[in-house]
Amino acid sequence: MRLADTIRIAMSNLWKRKLRTTLTIFAVVIGATLIALMVGLGVGLQNYVTGQLRSLSVPDVISVEPKTSLGVASVLLGATGFGAPQEVQEGQAVPYLNIKSLTGEDVERIRAVDHVDAVEPLVYIMPRWVQLEGDEKKYQLQLLGSPLYEIRQRRMDVGRAFEPGERGVAVIAHDFLETWGWHDPGEALGKTISIRVPLGYQINPLSSKEPEGQDYQFEIIGVFQDSILSTEVAVPMEDAITMARYFNQDNEAYTDKNMGLALSVHVDDPNQVEAVARGIENLGEYAAETPEESASSLAGGFRAVQAVLSIFGLIALAVASLSIINTLIMATYERTREIGVMKAVGASKGTIRLLFTVEAGSIGFWGGLVGVILAWILGQIVNLVSHLTFLKDYKSFDIAAFPLWLVLAVIALTTAVALVAGLLPAARAANLDPVEALRNE
Amino acid sequence: MIELRQVTRTYKMGDQEIHALDHIDLEIADGEFVAVVGPSGSGKSTMLHVVGGLDTPSSGQVLVDSQDLARASDRELAAFRNRRVGFVFQTFNLQPTYTALENVALPLVFAKVPPQTRRLRAQTALEGVGLGGRLRHKPSELSGGERQRVAIARALVTDPAYILADEPTGNLDTATGREIITLLDRLHQERLITVVLVTHDREMAALADRQIILRDGRIVA
Numbered sequence: 001m002r003l004a005d006t007i008r009i010a011m012s013n014l015w016k017r018k019l020r021t022t023l024t025i026f027a028v029v030i031g032a033t034l035i036a037l038m039v040g041l042g043v044g045l046q047n048y049v050t051g052q053l054r055s056l057s058v059p060d061v062i063s064v065e066p067k068t069s070l071g072v073a074s075v076l077l078g079a080t081g082f083g084a085p086q087e088v089q090e091g092q093a094v095p096y097l098n099i100k101s102l103t104g105e106d107v108e109r110i111r112a113v114d115h116v117d118a119v120e121p122l123v124y125i126m127p128r129w130v131q132l133e134g135d136e137k138k139y140q141l142q143l144l145g146s147p148l149y150e151i152r153q154r155r156m157d158v159g160r161a162f163e164p165g166e167r168g169v170a171v172i173a174h175d176f177l178e179t180w181g182w183h184d185p186g187e188a189l190g191k192t193i194s195i196r197v198p199l200g201y202q203i204n205p206l207s208s209k210e211p212e213g214q215d216y217q218f219e220i221i222g223v224f225q226d227s228i229l230s231t232e233v234a235v236p237m238e239d240a241i242t243m244a245r246y247f248n249q250d251n252e253a254y255t256d257k258n259m260g261l262a263l264s265v266h267v268d269d270p271n272q273v274e275a276v277a278r279g280i281e282n283l284g285e286y287a288a289e290t291p292e293e294s295a296s297s298l299a300g301g302f303r304a305v306q307a308v309l310s311i312f313g314l315i316a317l318a319v320a321s322l323s324i325i326n327t328l329i330m331a332t333y334e335r336t337r338e339i340g341v342m343k344a345v346g347a348s349k350g351t352i353r354l355l356f357t358v359e360a361g362s363i364g365f366w367g368g369l370v371g372v373i374l375a376w377i378l379g380q381i382v383n384l385v386s387h388l389t390f391l392k393d394y395k396s397f398d399i400a401a402f403p404l405w406l407v408l409a410v411i412a413l414t415t416a417v418a419l420v421a422g423l424l425p426a427a428r429a430a431n432l433d434p435v436e437a438l439r440n441e
Numbered sequence: 442m443i444e445l446r447q448v449t450r451t452y453k454m455g456d457q458e459i460h461a462l463d464h465i466d467l468e469i470a471d472g473e474f475v476a477v478v479g480p481s482g483s484g485k486s487t488m489l490h491v492v493g494g495l496d497t498p499s500s501g502q503v504l505v506d507s508q509d510l511a512r513a514s515d516r517e518l519a520a521f522r523n524r525r526v527g528f529v530f531q532t533f534n535l536q537p538t539y540t541a542l543e544n545v546a547l548p549l550v551f552a553k554v555p556p557q558t559r560r561l562r563a564q565t566a567l568e569g570v571g572l573g574g575r576l577r578h579k580p581s582e583l584s585g586g587e588r589q590r591v592a593i594a595r596a597l598v599t600d601p602a603y604i605l606a607d608e609p610t611g612n613l614d615t616a617t618g619r620e621i622i623t624l625l626d627r628l629h630q631e632r633l634i635t636v637v638l639v640t641h642d643r644e645m646a647a648l649a650d651r652q653i654i655l656r657d658g659r660i661v662a
Contacts, residue, residue, distance in 0.1 A: 001550060001551055001553065002553050002555075005550050005556075009550070338536060341534045341547075342547070343519070344528045344530075345522065345547055345551065346519055346520070346522050346524070346551035346599075347519060347551050348515055348518075348519030348520075349515045349516075349519075350515075351519070351551060438530065
């Protein structure tokens with residue numbers, strides 16, 4: 001039988017029982033809509049976050065941490081007293097994790113890896129607030145010491161990166177423009193901000209007393225492009241280290257004795273990033289992550305969320321497949337005689353099987369297609385509502401996205417599920433004894 | 442040329458074995474018009490089904506133009522039914538939702554004939570049985586005799602060498618039945634088609650060149 005005839009006959013067979021076929025397709029539609037919508041929401045969110053991450057991260061910088069076999073679980077287990085209490089060393093950074101701070105020796109070993117251009121510590125400080133000169137109000141911020149090679153590659157609305165050896169300057173996040181009422185990013189340039197660094201960690205919810213601290217002044221020389229790091233303030237490494245030493249009350253912080261818990265490694269050739277990361281890991285004591293890897297590990301997290309959400313759709317699809325089996329088995333009963341006639345005039349088992357398989361596949365195909373269209377419509381409504389409400393400031397971001405691969409994958413999935421569901425009825429129909437079938441009233 | 446050699450067809454009915462065909466030996470020459478008669482349950486229909494490749498014998502050889510249907514694959518049997526034989530049934534077995542034209546064209550669909558040619562050949566076949574004016578009618582809009590003529594047109598449309606008719610007049614009144622048999626006889630004479638007619642009606646059988654009488658799965662005359 002020609003393919004066109006197979007499809008035509010299969011369609012006309014399905015259409016003979018309009019209501020039943022429509023209901024069966026509708027069951028598939030529910031599953032397809034759920035899956036497409038859930039994955040679509042995940043894709044939208046993932047696009048947003050990874051897009052942001054890409055715009056933030058610099059492609060030729062690797063982050064390196066000491067390798068540890070102990071995870072978060074051991075922190076919890078250690079804290080709750082599983083096993084004998086572990087010995088605590090003076091100066092040990094995080095006792096339960098048994099992580100040692102990195103040293104100048106580590107920096108030298110990593111610097112010796114081929115294509116490593118520079119190694120800098122990742123300086124971590126918890127500031128109290130940032131204040132604009134002449135403004136009483138204090139705002140939260142995320143403070144980062146930024147190496148030159150990194151800040152030079154960041155995208156900015158206006159201004160410039162630091163010069164070598166330059167101090168007392170800062171590049172601020174786009175969102176501060178609104179905070180301080182600047183309509184034109186250019187207005188920010190030349191303004192002075194003051195950052196309060198407290199003395200040590202101040203996480204004491206029982207105390208309302210403002211801890212002791214010190215203010216550091218910076219001139220704004222640039223504004224980053226809009227990103228998810230909406231409270232970011234980047235300052236030169238030297239300034240960050242000065243602040244960190246005050247914060248930690250440790251003048252040896254970020255010297256050869258103690259380089260902190262993580263390093264930023266600049267690679268001199270963008271094509272060697274992967275090789276350098278593996279080279280550092282081969283030293284045996286470090287874990288290295290490229291920007292590509294951090295993006296994909298984040299994407300992996302989103303995929304897990306999508307998978308969980310899609311389970312509902314898969315359950316619906318499983319139920320729909322039972323409905324398909326039922327529909328087609330009913331059809332084999334109803335059409336027993338017709339199948340007998342087809343065999344008498346020259347249809348082989350294969351032909352009958354193909355006919356029923358195509359009918360099953362069509363139910364899946366149309367269900368998937370309608371489901372994707374429905375999910376797209378619902379997605380547009382979600383996008384519209386989100387743009388009017390909680391995503392007012394991110395009009396360019398669609399929370400639900402339906403790339404072509406998703407559309408094709410959902411239709412392929414529903415079609416495949418339907419084809420599998422069609423196996424049993426198709427085999428039943430194909431194996432009908434023509435003599436018996438012709439006798440059927 | 443149809444040759445049956447020691448053909449047996451047994452069915453299981455509960456614990457009982459029923460010999461629908463019991464060591465049948467038979468030859469039907471090309472261009473013959475043979476009537477198979479006998480009481481109901483004598484194995485007439487089973488023999489027709491076996492000769493037409495619709496049923497396979499339990500043992501023995503079914504040679505049609507030297508092809509042994511007893512050993513043919515499902516695909517080969519389907520092709521055989523499609524091209525070499527045409528069935529005509531007592532209950533017509535037309536697809537109720539198809540028009541006369543579509544019913545007649547159905548075997549050509551399985552023969553992979555393009556749609557244009559299909560329509561043309563189906564129309565010619567319908568005109569050949571005197572139904573040129575009934576192409577777009579559905580079976581429910583046709584009389585019994587007309588329905589059987591549609592079924593005959595369907596059997597003829599692939600130009601088969603054999604027409605196998607199983608009680609084709611059983612659901613028709615005597616006059617219409619005689620018309621159908623006359624039509625089959627005419628096709629046999631004009632186109633030299635071999636016709637095997639299963640009937641329990643002696644009068645109809647008398648029109649055939651030869652009569653084979655079956656009883657309890659054996660040829661008795």
